[in-house]
Amino acid sequence: xxxxxxxxxxxxxxxxxxxxxxxxxxxxxxxxxxxxxxxxxxxxxxxxxxxxxxxxxxxxxxxxxxxxxxxxxxxxxxxxxxxxxxxxxxxxxxxxxxxxxxxxxxxxxxxxxxxxxxxxxxxxxxxxxxxxxxxxxxxxxxxxxxxxxxxxxxxxxxxxxxxxxxxxxxxxxxxxxxxxxxxxxxxxxxxxxxxxxxxxxxxxxxxxxxxxxxxxxxxxxxxxxxxxxxxxxxxxxxxxxxxxxxxxxxxxxxxxxxxxxxxxxxxxxxxxxxxxxxxxxxxxxxxxxxxxxxxxxxxxxxxxxxxxxxxxxxxxxxxxxxxxxxxxxxxxxxxxxxxxxxxxxxxxxxxxxxxxxxxxxxxxxxxxxxxxxxxxxxxxxxxxxxxxxxxxxxxxxxxxxxxxxxxxxxxxxxxxxxxxxxxxxxxxxxxxxxxxxxxxxxxxxxxxxxxxxxxxxxxxxxxxxxxxxxxxxxxxxxxxxxxxxxxxxxxx
Amino acid sequence: xxxxxxxxxxxxxxxxxxxxxxxxxxxxxxxxxxxxxxxxxxxxxxxxxxxxxxxxxxxxxxxxxxxxxxxxxxxxxxxxxxxxxxxxxxxxxxxxxxxxxxxxxxxxxxxxxxxxxxxxxxxxxxxxxxxxxxxxxxxxxxxxxxxxxxxxxxxxxxxxxxxxxxxxxxxxxxxxxxxxxxxxxxxxxxxxxxxxxxxxxxxxxxxxxxxxxxxxxxxxxxxxxxxxxxxxxxxxxxxxxxxxxxxxxxxxxxxxxxxxxxxxxxxxxxxxxxxxxxxxxxxxxxxxxxxxxxxxxxxxxxxxxxxxxxxxxxxxxxxxxxxxxxxxxxxxxxxxxxxxxxxxxxxxxxxxxxxxxxxxxxxxxxxxxxxxxxxxxxxxxxxxxxxxxxxxxxxxxxxxxxxxxxxxxxxxxxxxxxxxxxxxxxxxxxxxxxxxxxxxxxxxxxxxxxxxxxxxxxxxxxxxxxxxxxxxxxxxxxxxxxxxxxxxxxxx
Numbered sequence: 015x016x017x018x019x020x021x022x023x024x025x026x027x028x029x030x031x032x033x034x035x036x037x038x039x040x041x042x043x044x045x046x047x048x049x050x051x052x053x054x055x056x057x058x059x060x061x062x063x064x065x066x067x068x069x070x071x072x073x074x075x076x077x078x079x080x081x082x083x084x085x086x087x088x089x090x091x092x093x094x095x096x097x098x099x100x101x102x103x104x105x106x107x108x109x110x111x112x113x114x115x116x117x118x119x120x121x122x123x124x125x126x127x128x129x130x131x132x133x134x135x136x137x138x139x140x141x142x143x144x145x146x147x148x149x150x151x152x153x154x155x156x157x158x159x160x161x162x163x164x165x166x167x168x169x170x171x172x173x174x175x176x177x178x179x180x181x182x183x184x185x186x187x188x189x190x191x192x193x194x195x196x197x198x199x200x201x202x203x204x205x206x207x208x209x210x211x212x213x214x215x216x217x218x219x220x221x222x223x224x225x226x227x228x229x230x231x232x233x234x235x236x237x238x239x240x241x242x243x244x245x246x247x248x249x250x251x252x253x254x255x256x257x258x259x260x261x262x263x264x265x266x267x268x269x270x271x272x273x274x275x276x277x278x279x280x281x282x283x284x285x286x287x288x289x290x291x292x293x294x295x296x297x298x299x300x301x302x303x304x305x306x307x308x309x310x311x312x313x314x315x316x317x318x319x320x321x322x323x324x325x326x327x328x329x330x331x332x333x334x335x336x337x338x339x340x341x342x343x344x345x346x347x348x349x350x351x352x353x354x355x356x357x358x359x360x361x362x363x364x365x366x367x368x369x370x371x372x373x374x375x376x377x378x379x380x381x382x383x384x385x386x387x388x389x390x391x392x393x394x395x396x397x398x399x400x401x402x403x404x405x406x407x408x409x410x411x412x413x414x415x416x417x418x419x420x421x422x423x424x425x426x427x428x429x430x431x432x433x434x435x436x437x438x439x440x441x442x443x444x445x446x447x448x449x450x451x452x453x454x455x456x457x458x459x460x461x462x463x464x465x466x467x468x469x470x471x472x473x474x475x476x477x478x479x480x481x482x483x484x485x486x487x488x489x490x491x492x493x494x495x496x497x498x499x500x501x502x503x504x505x506x
Numbered sequence: 507x508x509x510x511x512x513x514x515x516x517x518x519x520x521x522x523x524x525x526x527x528x529x530x531x532x533x534x535x536x537x538x539x540x541x542x543x544x545x546x547x548x549x550x551x552x553x554x555x556x557x558x559x560x561x562x563x564x565x566x567x568x569x570x571x572x573x574x575x576x577x578x579x580x581x582x583x584x585x586x587x588x589x590x591x592x593x594x595x596x597x598x599x600x601x602x603x604x605x606x607x608x609x610x611x612x613x614x615x616x617x618x619x620x621x622x623x624x625x626x627x628x629x630x631x632x633x634x635x636x637x638x639x640x641x642x643x644x645x646x647x648x649x650x651x652x653x654x655x656x657x658x659x660x661x662x663x664x665x666x667x668x669x670x671x672x673x674x675x676x677x678x679x680x681x682x683x684x685x686x687x688x689x690x691x692x693x694x695x696x697x698x699x700x701x702x703x704x705x706x707x708x709x710x711x712x713x714x715x716x717x718x719x720x721x722x723x724x725x726x727x728x729x730x731x732x733x734x735x736x737x738x739x740x741x742x743x744x745x746x747x748x749x750x751x752x753x754x755x756x757x758x759x760x761x762x763x764x765x766x767x768x769x770x771x772x773x774x775x776x777x778x779x780x781x782x783x784x785x786x787x788x789x790x791x792x793x794x795x796x797x798x799x800x801x802x803x804x805x806x807x808x809x810x811x812x813x814x815x816x817x818x819x820x821x822x823x824x825x826x827x828x829x830x831x832x833x834x835x836x837x838x839x840x841x842x843x844x845x846x847x848x849x850x851x852x853x854x855x856x857x858x859x860x861x862x863x864x865x866x867x868x869x870x871x872x873x874x875x876x877x878x879x880x881x882x883x884x885x886x887x888x889x890x891x892x893x894x895x896x897x898x899x900x901x902x903x904x905x906x907x908x909x910x911x912x913x914x915x916x917x918x919x920x921x922x923x924x925x926x927x928x929x930x931x932x933x934x935x936x937x938x939x940x941x942x943x944x945x946x947x948x949x950x951x952x953x954x955x956x957x958x959x960x961x962x963x964x965x966x967x968x969x970x971x972x973x974x975x976x977x978x979x980x981x982x983x984x985x986x987x988x989x990x991x992x993x994x995x996x997x998x
Contacts, residue, residue, distance in 0.1 A: 035932065035933055038933040039932040039933040042933055042936050046936065067829075068828060068829040068830070071829040072821075072824055072825050072829060075821065075824055075834070076821050076825070079936055079937075080817065080820070080834055080836050080867060081836040081838055081867075084833075085829065085833065085834070087829060087830035087831075089830050092584070092585055092586045092859070093584055093585045093586070094584045094585070094586045118829050118830065119830075325572065328572070329564075329567065329568050332564055332567055333564050333568070336560055337559075337560040337563040337564060337577065337579060337610050338560070338579035338581050338610065338611070339579075341576075341577065341578075342567070342572055342577070344572045344573040346573055349841075349842055349843050350841055350842040350843070351841050351842070351843045367584070375572060375573075439527075440527065440531040441527055441530040441531040441533075441534055444534050444537075444538065444571055445571075
């Protein structure tokens, strides 16, 4: 693949000077369109050492209006980054809609370098690349344009560049970049070639650019970028791709769902409740400290019918955990910074550091529940989000995070009883709104959505626990017990 | 001071049960008002070990609607936090307007503990406390309500609590908390007492609460909080405090300003420019790497007349620095997350990690320039911001950050020439807007504002450099040279 770009392409200084103003003008024009169309643009700058990636980054900063771009270098991860799944560092730097993010170093760097230095196997590399494909797909489906540049130098050209660089910085023999990189040129080329091939597709294309001549290199970058944005903007506004995951037939009828199987008749005596509450709260308190010391993070997601008792259950948990170790995220309407990003961005934001606990009072599942039912998300949006959510949670799992997801189930009769109680108790009134009454009318639609959600997103590493909630005591104990068990399993 | 709260105050369980619903209802009511009034509320939870601070945090989480509160524990700083000035960790967790932030551990912890363990002197403690006073003043003037709780236990009560705790966790002799804290009780009490005394004032009051009885403690917390919010909301909406820093008389006349002293006639030949440009760019490239290795951060602020050449100067700098080491922040309209915070919050956000460079294309000085001239900030707001800015920059300085501030000056005639050129060159057209022409009409007002800004905010550690910009070449070399010199000074 690379030999096809080792052509010795050149542009003279004169030609460069002649064409630069035009490229520049068009780029600025295109940037205006990006802003107007609210298009998020991700530019990935990668390639061999010595190809002048930094120069390209500077050139783009020179040509474009800096007010609409941000440059992010990914090279020395902070401990906050190291304590979270690999992609967190990229999510936190994603460009908002209408702006351009230049990624200098990117999600490709780690897998490729790790493979070159044989820290990972071919299979692991492939798994890493599949993650990348998923991420890019997620972003492009959400409307992002990803332009990926790979800057190539032949072996000889690289040696020459690095030699010059060694001279300039007066590097001694042991420090010579030329020697360091010469050793790995071939394996780097081989691994990158395979990575590029596997991750090149219509929606996020690679552009291989010969980098031996800086004038050719930079003008080409400009042109590719202009074309890519124009092409993207001339396409259909809304992604027209067909919905890939159609509903399986068993959900088309309103037959028995997983919710019908929850035994709502269970009860617990006050006395037994108090006894068990103390037992599991004490245990959870110890286990979360233990997890802190072992750097094991936990995420617990609480979903359920209105008035199912999510808040009460969460408080029984937080009462048992040292207040320094947990954080509760109540999911409310997104801010404008959140709206300018992929919908998962605002959940990535709050992923706990190693050893900490995050409790989500409602969660990313809103996408396939309220957003689905209320039509806030289009059909193809919420449908594809099952896969996106699974991928997100799998990354947490792989990172070692303990995930528990609770659906607290109650009967419609119990809900009605609680709604009425809320209206009558002064400090509960804030909990009941007209919206709750409206949601109640959509019980069947929610039931179907919940059932599908559980089926599609309950995985080995990230299980849904269906909690019988008609007796709050039963639900709380069940949740505490589940959390304790899942921590015990991994901490042994 | 503390003996005054060692009174053995108690509330019986029955009384607690009787009063709790009322407190709870009022708290929720008050929380609704907080939201409606867009009031940011900061609750500081501090006090002696064993007083049940974590329990109080949990209680507040139980009583309040969790959707409007966030709890932040400050105990184990991450390296991202350690690499920035002390207050950065708090700024990043400030509650947005209309919400409550519970600070478990706070800006008080470090100075007090450091003094107890004799890591700092009394003078350093006082300096630390003065910083805190400034911060709190800044926040309250911006409309925030700060409620500070100090939970106290007598020496005996603490010993008893920790003994129970030791038993519960089966701690061995060497690990006993009781013994650890008994040793430091007196010095801790003494240092905290003095800290509390120094930082207690009408606008951000301390509430000392006896913590030996949990019912009394929690009910009191609830009541204090309710009262504090109600009191705050009943006060005048807009802070009516008089403007403390009135203009010194010399600025009332439009006499000679510092801008008139800039020699705009300087010129540089093309040849000499190229020579010097190369020299200083190479030097800056090396110095920034050197600074990275020595973990010295830099901040450079670029302000100047429209078309003064800020962008061009910045690009000459970025072209010389490794693209991984710098970040350019173009200051544009704030997002809604930014608007929900003190105006300095969005600048704190981008403070560089140790060893990195942040270039601000326009900056926090917008407050005393455009916001002043256009009336976006009220008089008392922009006037007090000189002090806030000085305090902010002083923190950067103290942390070891190299700060350079450039005002690029040009004559009105030169500006006119450049405006016209911008209108005629295709890729420069995006740079000129109607607003630029309107700003031009306010030249004299800006001149006065700039002059005052420089006078009030040019300090030893954070100097303003007045740059002659009529010849762009002169300006660029001057800026590069200044940056090199300031780095050389600290890196020696």
